[in-house]
Amino acid sequence: MNFQFVLDNLAALTVTGLTQGSIYALVALGYTLVYGVLRLINFAHSEVFMIGTFTTTIIWAALGFGVGAAAPSTLGVLGLILAAVLAAGAASGATALVVERVAYRPLRKRNAPPLIFLISAIGASVALMEAAGAITNRQPRGMPSLVFPKVQFSIFGADVTNLQLGIIFSALLMWVGLDTFINRSRLGRGVRAVAQNPEVAALMGVNKDRVIMLIFILGGAMAGAASVLYDVKVGLTTYSVGFLIGIKAFTAAVLGGIGNLRGALLGGLLLGVVENYGAGVFGNQWMDVVAFLVLVVVLLFRPNGLLGESLGRARA
């Protein structure tokens, strides 16, 4: 155990943690939206993220930036990232929608019990992952180096790079956009209404099926955006990339209070930071253990997560 190391590098670990946590938070939004409305753990969401990572490589390659290509100008990089966000967001959103149509809707029509949904979700997850595995021959796929980290400024002794700033900032931006949409717009109100009381929402004229489609698309798009950030940061993806990130993101969602958008953000960032501290203290290999232990401890004291459950309900 190495507490001294963590104390010495607290700021640096916090920044890397926030960067990782931003990606968790974006993926967690998808879990939280679906859970908030359907009370269903969308196990296949991790694969929705995975599809996004591959879409990014494909779109870049299509634009002439395959593996090893030299990075274009700053403006070009931004353009590439934007294109990837759009493409990956669309692909992930579409994947999520297909999962909903194929794996969940028939069950909803039959009013199946929750456990059955879970099994169908597992099935969708396995099928998507293995299909990607078969197509890519289970080989990792790299992407061009687009962003070269440069230290922008130092805060409390931590060097903050442009990459880290970009990731955290983009994630926050996406989150603010989603939060505004859910809390301010008419459709968003419909989503919250279905989450809080689906029956009464129907009495208000809310089409539940449409709301469900909407949340799958929104959650998928968020995962797609997260996958672009992941690709820029890591530069490599495989067919099984979603599994661990999915579990972490779901943990983050539960940590913050599942069904709660603010909780997803808080949970994601917190999980990223805490597991980095934990990795600093106990060693990298214990990172996941720390993450899960934090979850258990939080749930024991706050059984509904840090910010409580329920979509759009800002209560403690």
Added chain:
Amino acid sequence: MLLELKDVSLAYGRIVALHGISLTVDEGEIVALIGANGAGKSTTMRAVSGLRPVLKGSISFDGQDITKMRADLRVIRGVSQSPEGRGIFPGMSVRENLEMGAYTRRNRPEIDKDLERVFGLFPRLKEREKQSGGTMSGGEQQMLAVGRALMSRPKLLLLDEPSMGLAPMLIQQIFDIIVEINQQGTTVLLVEQNAQQALSRAHRAYVLETGRIVKEGTGAELLHDPAVKDAYLGVA
């Protein structure tokens, strides 16, 4: 005829809750359903608003068969329900709850006008506009539920136990408002346990018992029917 139920049966699981209910509501009426707890009043409402699929029989509204129509589409046709237990969205403010009532409508100026109308009917709600629905008292929630149902500009307003949990003063008030709403041109179908109030305000009423209609008549007739008195007041 605005609403017509023909021989409607409905079941929860294997328990049949309605055994062939037939009733009609004409435009401009207040019609009350009365009966003991478990007699099937709320279930009838759920059949009309589409929250429960009917087993048998048909429901037509405004000349159209809506038996198999989804609940949210019925709202667009003009059926609006203030559900039993009020069903306030606890995580939304009073204003947001009212806006939810107008979910199917797009015409902003019209909606704003209706908001003012509801605030006019229930000044209390105006005071609490920003408060979250979950923290309001029972009476305020009831007002909100009725106000919200009005926001969709319904042709038919379904009210499920509007007096539940209200103090006598408030009960008076809410029934006054129901009559007012009715006079402004909205047809009302009302489920009520407070038989005295309901019958004295309603044009017509049906008495339900174990999922069947056992009696119907004008409010005044039923109010003075000894059998009804017996069942509700415990005095023969």
Added chain:
Amino acid sequence: MVGLLVGAAACAKDDDGGDTTSASSCDSKIAFFGALTGGNAQLGINIRDGAKLAVDEYNKANANCKVTLVEKDSAGDPAQASGLATSVVQDAKILGTVGPAFSGESKVANPILSKEGVVIITPSATNPALSKQGDKTFHRALGNDASQGPGAALYMKNVMKVQKTYVIDDASEYGKGLADQVKTTLAAGVIGSGVVKEQQTDFGTLVQEINKSGADSIFWGGYLREAAPFLKQFREAGGKAKFVAGDGVKDPKFVEGAGATAAEGAILTCPCVPPEKAGGTFAADYKTATGHEASTYSAEAFDAANILLQGIKAGNTTREKLETFVDGYTGEGVTTKFKFQADGDIDPSAVAVWAYTVKGGQIVALERTPTS
């Protein structure tokens, strides 16, 4: 009733389970044992093709007395390995195996194979513990990880002339073992060390630390899945230190993952001989037979199969005889000069650790690493 059925079961097994002296010399089999499917299939296919080439050449030369190559696909999964090993054992015609290919499945399969005398020559499993398990028929056609570590370190010290090395491992047996040996050999040249976890993708902190430490080289004990993103992030952050890694990283996918620019100049060591440097006409024959270039472990598999085939050719058509033959075998293969120690490991003098580098996006062989 149960007893009766069991008796029948035992009889059925008798036909192929028991004594093998009666087997004629012309229906012998050898088995390939390794992954043909799953995530690590490529290495398995390389090995299978190498062995197949050897068997085909043998059968062409001995058309009247052919040997069959049986393929046992383990998908690299130890849990599947035991059943496959048992099925190998039960086929008395199978005298020896090329494989098992990976160390994990070897630990499960070797005791089973060895107990029934099946001769094992692995062309790829480099875990040092395999020769210490007490499996008497185990042989290894190449150096183990213990021989690779010093080779890599000596190459760094004597050829690359590095001064300050940062050593990273992934806590796996393979990676940590390799890293530890490099640390021992380089001794004072190591200025720092770090651990990464399986499937780690973010190396921000580590990269910063290495850059701060002023290291001129990095040794990576681990696999390509973590090495590729690490090197990419390291180079993107402006890291200039030379990158050295073992055979767990030596794969074209590493170059693809890290990007050719980032990977350029990385040194990869392997106790395997570059097929194009293999003796004879192996590389050309392989290309003709399979239609693609020989790759990692193909040549070793070719040699391993050939040793078994030579034994069979010499009339050693029982497991016992073949075992004796292989134990006493000395001979030149396409990769190196073979001679096995008592524990099954190849004689240290025959171990060939090669250094490779990434050049223009391709992994190319440089030279054999110094032995001292």
Added chain:
Amino acid sequence: MLEVDNVTIRFGGVVALDGVDFVVREGEILGLIGPNGAGKTTCFNAITGVAKPTKGAIRFNGESVAGRKRYKITRLGIARTFQNIRLFPEMTALENVLVGADARHKTSVVGALLRVYRVPVKRHELAEVTATGGLARLAQQARRTGQRFFGLSRHTLEERAARAKATELLRLVGIDVRAGELARNLSYGEQRRLEIARALATEPGLLCLDEPAAGFNPAEKEELLALIRKIRDTGVTVLLIEHDMRLVMGVTDRIVVMEFGKKIAEGTPAEVRENPKVIAAYLGVPADAA
């Protein structure tokens, strides 16, 4: 027997019960009435440990209920039914009652698995516990002479006793012919009765019935009335929430009237019926009186 002492319950900002005070006397049938939303069911929840009083105390036979686990409250001797029927729908009627009966059983998990712990059975008990035929009868004959040595496993003994008891209770509420049917397949009335049987199986001193007659027709209500009397006659005290005035007036010994979480009246049915506050609250003020 049961004392509800100045109990207040708040949910968030809403006061569900406000200083409610009453006692249930041994052997009586006490009615609890009031309009919907008056806090009657909350009162039940407080008594059975589902809701925790913010203030005040509930004592059963002198023992405080507060802070006890719910199943321990049941074992103290308080059983209840639910306003919205809450049976175990995928279990048979008999099994539902057996779950209730298990509250009085002592077989442990290990005991149920190994079934070696033997309880000596007295001769006169044998006839009762070995109701099943065949092998059991043979065993019974073998044991007649040496029951002291063999006995029955506690599991077997309790299981048989429970079955006997459950069958009897089902007969009491009149649905013994439906014993093997899944609870969800029973009719509404049968389900209500099954709930009562299940509650009785826990051998309560106090039985709390939450609107047992809801959805019943007059004939069924009559039968229920008789059943409640019968239950009281077996020595069980009954606390009854009911809307049907005729039923309440007909069966109860005393009535407590609630409105807005407060007790507004208490007395014999005749007294309560005459109380103007009750008439105003429960029956509703006539429109013309306003």
Added chain:
Amino acid sequence: MNALLESARRADERRAKAAIGIRDRWSSLPRPWRIAVLIAFIALLYSLPGLDIPLITTPDTDFTSVLFLCAVYVLVAVGLNVVIGLAGLLDLGYIGFYAVGAYTVAILGSPNSPVVVKYPWIVCVPIAIAVAMLSGVILGWPTLRLRGDYLAIVTLGFGEIIRVFALNSDITNGNRGINAVPTPSEADWPSWMTWFPTIHEGRPVFSVSSVIGFYWLALTVVIICMLGVRRLERSRVGRSWLAIREDEEAAELMGVPTFKYKLWAFAIGAALGGLSGALFFSKQTFINAQGFDLFTSILWVAAVVIGGAGNQLGVAVGAILLAYLPERFREFTDYRLLIFGVALIVMTIFRPQGLLPSRRRTVELEDRAKEAPVA
């Protein structure tokens, strides 16, 4: 398209009804008959390795080894069924208990483990069961108060923690693993069965190359455990579990100590998981962290639900399919998980009640379907 789906579903429902009909006929058979048929069936199971039935026998790999794997998976499913099917607790990290049992045997018994004491197999296994059971209690004590979905994620975390621990801890030898895990020795074999090894070509019953002893051992254990679980199922314990699954609050108000029974379910499930891990790795003789991944754990849950949670025969069938199909159809190795995933979705749509459902669930699902809201 929809019409096609509908007709397929209806045909399938008819099949399901037929299956239930068979079961009804079965339970109406006189008891001696049923026992006789059961004994014959069990005898068939014991003699499967020798029968060499065409089409069923695995072509590429040793059939007895596959049967052994099936038996171990059935044991896993029986244990998981107690947790999921009977008590209704969703445990996604069940493999953690499997690992705990396996490692306990390896650490206490292998000469190559870091722990000095060495016990024979026959001593290790009961300890392994106890340790696994204890780990179930330790995990369950704080977490069983949590709601269903949260329990799922916490158990998932537990499974992962155990794996990471096995991968990085010194006591498990890290990823290097432990070899020479003890196997049941001839000394454990009852002396009156000395005739036995002779019929098997002089090979010891429990040798690495003779799997039949392991298969018979595993099968025996499975039968004993299934009978044991059945006993619990048909006692107040099973009734309490069922009641908890149906309506936890009502169960508690009827006097069921719900927490205690949930903890028992967890502990029993954990013990069975530990036992199956111990059995499997006794035969495997080598153990490392590979093979304890969460993915397998999740597949187990899927197998149990697909087989028909709550029905022991059903979950056994689910487990056998999960173990057997990949070995039988090795040519599809690369696609088997893909096929499996698709099959899961199709199954949930057509047969949500599982292959061999418990009767209760069939009725429940029918009724739920009827109550589905207006489309």
